[in-house]
Amino acid sequence: MTLLRVPAAILPLLLAAAAQVDHARKQEPSPEYVWNESLDALIRTRIRDVSAPRMATHLFALAKAPLPYRKLNFTVPGRAANTLYEADAFLSRELESRGYHVEKEGVRVQAFRRDLSKPKHAQYSRPMPEDPWYTAYNLYAAKQGSARPAEIILVLAHKDSQSWIDSPGANDNAIGAAAVLEMAAVLSTYPSRRTIRFLFCNEEHTPWTSVTAAQNAKARGDRLIAIFNIDGVGVKPAEDAAAGKKTNVTAYTLPEGERLARLMSAVNARYAIGLEQRTVRRPGPGDDDGSFIKAGYPNAVVNIGSWPYGDPNYHTEEDIPELCDVKNAAMAVQATLAAILTLDRQP
Numbered sequence: 001m002t003l004l005r006v007p008a009a010i011l012p013l014l015l016a017a018a019a020q021v022d023h024a025r026k027q028e029p030s031p032e033y034v035w036n037e038s039l040d041a042l043i044r045t046r047i048r049d050v051s052a053p054r055m056a057t058h059l060f061a062l063a064k065a066p067l068p069y070r071k072l073n074f075t076v077p078g079r080a081a082n083t084l085y086e087a088d089a090f091l092s093r094e095l096e097s098r099g100y101h102v103e104k105e106g107v108r109v110q111a112f113r114r115d116l117s118k119p120k121h122a123q124y125s126r127p128m129p130e131d132p133w134y135t136a137y138n139l140y141a142a143k144q145g146s147a148r149p150a151e152i153i154l155v156l157a158h159k160d161s162q163s164w165i166d167s168p169g170a171n172d173n174a175i176g177a178a179a180v181l182e183m184a185a186v187l188s189t190y191p192s193r194r195t196i197r198f199l200f201c202n203e204e205h206t207p208w209t210s211v212t213a214a215q216n217a218k219a220r221g222d223r224l225i226a227i228f229n230i231d232g233v234g235v236k237p238a239e240d241a242a243a244g245k246k247t248n249v250t251a252y253t254l255p256e257g258e259r260l261a262r263l264m265s266a267v268n269a270r271y272a273i274g275l276e277q278r279t280v281r282r283p284g285p286g287d288d289d290g291s292f293i294k295a296g297y298p299n300a301v302v303n304i305g306s307w308p309y310g311d312p313n314y315h316t317e318e319d320i321p322e323l324c325d326v327k328n329a330a331m332a333v334q335a336t337l338a339a340i341l342t343l344d345r346q347p
């Protein structure tokens with residue numbers, strides 16, 4: 001390094017000029033998203049309202065008692081409705097208690113058959129035409145935007161458990177349903193500029209009901225400006241869990257989704273949420289975000305705890321709520337909420 005000899009009289013001027021440049025850079029808005037003090041204050045206030053204990057209560061209700069599973073082909077003895085319909089009723093009650101109106105969209109589906117010759121995590125296999133058909137419901141709740149109601153931010157999670165095996169499906173995906181419910185709760189009193197839509201769909205029966213949701217949105221001409229699928233939040237390999245890591249991965253498929261992934265990283269840092277936040281590009285459309293990408297909505301991502309998915313109990317009977325990292329999931333909810341609020345307040 002070369003030391004320049006600077007006359008003492010000029011030094012303060014140079015330092016002032018350097019400070020000005022630095023100041024100008026700090027004032028320059030992000031090329032993608034703009035924050036200001038009032039938005040920062042709004043986001044900090046709202047994400048403080050995220051409650052991990054409330055999420056845990058909802059998780060256990062959906063994945064232990066009173067509901068051991070959430071599937072169309074299992075009814076608790078002595079009860080009138082199957083466990084997926086019971087889960088629908090539970091979610092609807094929770095949403096309605098927050099002032100939401102719940103809409104249902106029925107889709108004809110079957111349970112998967114089970115193929116014991118396949119690895120445990122992948123034993124789902126195609127049903128036969130003679131197997132029973134059921135109506136599975138997509139549940140919708142929404143906040144109507146005041147300024148740009150036609151622009152819709154969609155947050156979704158599949159709510160059903162595995163139809164081919166007696167798994168509570170706690171990490172996959174009662175935790176995601178509890179996460180979306182928590183976002184609906186926190187946002188219930190928020191006056192949104194754009195429309196914020198919540199969708200609870202089904203992905204462990206066939207066909208996936210998110211496919212119908214996405215195709216119907218396209219047929220209506222809905223302008224979905226951002227789509228966040230919440231699946232397996234807080235899930236990570238045993239060694240990461242033992243090390244106390246709090247992780248989130250935002251996986252995108254197309255450049256429009258990469259923009260949302262960068263937003264997730266930006267808000268995690270800006271609001272000191274504390275996640276080890278990563279972004280990855282999926283090899284192709286997948287999961288419920290993939291249903292929307294295939295229907296023509298490129299701006300879809302999934303928030304998931306690990307990539308590749310690190311749950312040792314994936315699709316087994318041991319996917320129980322006691323093993324969910326609800327604190328981690330609550331942090332992922334905070335980051336997703338911060339991203340949604342940022343999008344909603346953009347000019």
Ligand SMILES: [Zn+2]
Pocket residue numbers: 172204315
């Ligand atoms: Zn699954």
